[in-house]
Amino acid sequence: MTGTPAALATLDLNLLAARNQMAVSLGFHIVFAALGVALPAITAIAHWLGLRHGDLAALTLAKRWSKAMALLFAVGAVSGTILSFEMGMLWPGLMGPYGEVMGLPFALEGISFFLEAIFIGIYLYGWTRLPARLHFASLLPIIAAGFAGSFFILSVNAWMNAPAGFRIVAGEIVDVDPWAAMFNSAVAVQYLHMLLAAYMVVGFLVASVYAVGRLRGRNDRLHRLGFLIPFTVAAIATPLQIGVGDLAARRLITAQPSKFAAMELIAETGTRVPLTLGGVLRNGEVVGAVELPAMASLLGTHRLDGELPGLDQVPAGDQPPVNLVHGAFQLMVGLGFGLLGLSAIFAWTWWRRRRAPESVWFWRAASVAGVAAVIALEAGWITTEVGRQPWIVFGLVRTRDAVTAADGILWSLVAIVVVYLGLAGATALGLRRLARSFRADQPVPTPYGPPES
Numbered sequence: 001m002t003g004t005p006a007a008l009a010t011l012d013l014n015l016l017a018a019r020n021q022m023a024v025s026l027g028f029h030i031v032f033a034a035l036g037v038a039l040p041a042i043t044a045i046a047h048w049l050g051l052r053h054g055d056l057a058a059l060t061l062a063k064r065w066s067k068a069m070a071l072l073f074a075v076g077a078v079s080g081t082i083l084s085f086e087m088g089m090l091w092p093g094l095m096g097p098y099g100e101v102m103g104l105p106f107a108l109e110g111i112s113f114f115l116e117a118i119f120i121g122i123y124l125y126g127w128t129r130l131p132a133r134l135h136f137a138s139l140l141p142i143i144a145a146g147f148a149g150s151f152f153i154l155s156v157n158a159w160m161n162a163p164a165g166f167r168i169v170a171g172e173i174v175d176v177d178p179w180a181a182m183f184n185s186a187v188a189v190q191y192l193h194m195l196l197a198a199y200m201v202v203g204f205l206v207a208s209v210y211a212v213g214r215l216r217g218r219n220d221r222l223h224r225l226g227f228l229i230p231f232t233v234a235a236i237a238t239p240l241q242i243g244v245g246d247l248a249a250r251r252l253i254t255a256q257p258s259k260f261a262a263m264e265l266i267a268e269t270g271t272r273v274p275l276t277l278g279g280v281l282r283n284g285e286v287v288g289a290v291e292l293p294a295m296a297s298l299l300g301t302h303r304l305d306g307e308l309p310g311l312d313q314v315p316a317g318d319q320p321p322v323n324l325v326h327g328a329f330q331l332m333v334g335l336g337f338g339l340l341g342l343s344a345i346f347a348w349t350w351w352r353r354r355r356a357p358e359s360v361w362f363w364r365a366a367s368v369a370g371v372a373a374v375i376a377l378e379a380g381w382i383t384t385e386v387g388r389q390p391w392i393v394f395g396l397v398r399t400r401d402a403v404t405a406a407d408g409i410l411w412s413l414v415a416i417v418v419v420y421l422g423l424a425g426a427t428a429l430g431l432r433r434l435a436r437s438f439r440a441d442q443p444v445p446t447p448y449g450p451p452e453s
Contacts, residue, residue, distance in 0.1 A: 032076030093402030112149035203234025205370030235343035
């Protein structure tokens with residue numbers, strides 16, 4: 001990169017502001033994206049139980065969750081639209097040359113978004129207007145659109161980690177194959193990892209609301225079902241997520257060795273590499289860590305003497321912010337195993353006694369499990385995005401070379417922070433008003449529900 005000192009200073013300021021703006025936008029939107037994927041499926045389970053067993057409590061939950069689903073979808077639509085504009089405004093060095101390569105999934109995601117919006121409206125307003133089976137069936141396109149839309153967006157992110165579907169000849173992008181780009185080598189494991197994360201986050205988050213109610217003495221059927229349905233979904237997703245996460249991490253050994261070395265805090269390439277818990281990299285050495293001999297090699301290669309790549313193989317200018325990536329990765333894994341333990345306690349008690357645990361400590365842990373899952377989700381995205389640095393397209397385009405040179409990016413960062421603070425406040429206020437109306441115990445008016453008695 002060449003230019004006058006003033007131009008370089010402007011570029012550095014733009015890079016810092018643009019990266020922080022994307023961090024704020026992604027960190028905000030990803031929670032609503034997860035809710036958009038998993039909440040319709042959890043609502044469908046409650047609705048199906050209500051229809052099959054004539055359960056008014058289950059139908060009440062489905063109707064309440066559908067209202068929250070509509071509110072959260074609206075907020076997610078706003079934050080997702082902002083992200084779409086940011087991709088072009090902040091990163092012309094990415095969208096200009098490679099827009100043709102990765103434009104297809106953006107277009108398909110737009111179709112999924114509109115289908116989801118249409119059927120959310122049909123389901124929301126169909127409670128008093130549609131027959132039972134048709135009304136329940138209107139949930140299925142919402143679930144399918146959530147699955148599809150998340151795949152299309154994740155395929156773009158996966159492509160940035162494993163670019164495919166084109167060739168570069170004399171500096172020009174040629175032989176573009178958008179389908180090969182969308183179905184790149186990273187998309188399957190990355191999509192499955194995110195999908196399970198969504199079910200964990202939403203399951204634990206919804207269940208935590210009813211766990212707080214249990215701690216406050218509410219133990220009626222509605223609160224029991226409100227906890228059991230989402231917590232069971234999350235408890236099933238958690239061990240699956242641990243397995244998929246292991247596959248995703250081991251794939252990085254060859255696909256993105258710099259990210260893997262940063263995640264595991266491996267300073268030097270070698271065999272019988274210890275698993276590093278905590279610690280930081282300082283002057284090329286790991287300090288303040290607890291090391292478990294040969295365990296990183298065993299987990300990464302399934303052999304105690306397996307060789308793992310270290311940061312010594314990566315030029316200093318190509319290394320990500322190691323300590324941030326390592327800390328975020330360890331936070332994600334630590335919270336994931338904590339949620340796994342909570343799920344195991346629930347599963348064991350249910351298997352033995354066909355009920356949820358009665359210990360107040362279980363309910364206290366369940367009441368914070370939702371927040372813990374959200375933090376783990378954010379930590380995972382920090383690991384993914386920061387771990388790819390300094391590349392915006394791994395091995396091809398540096399983030400520094402893709403950022404805009406336009407003025408005013410710092411002010412757009414300030415504006416985005418204000419917008420998201422406003423959205424967060426409006427969302428909290430809307431959910432609070434919904435909760436107050438729910439506590440009024442309004443009956444569920446449907447043309448097919450069981451009688452109130």
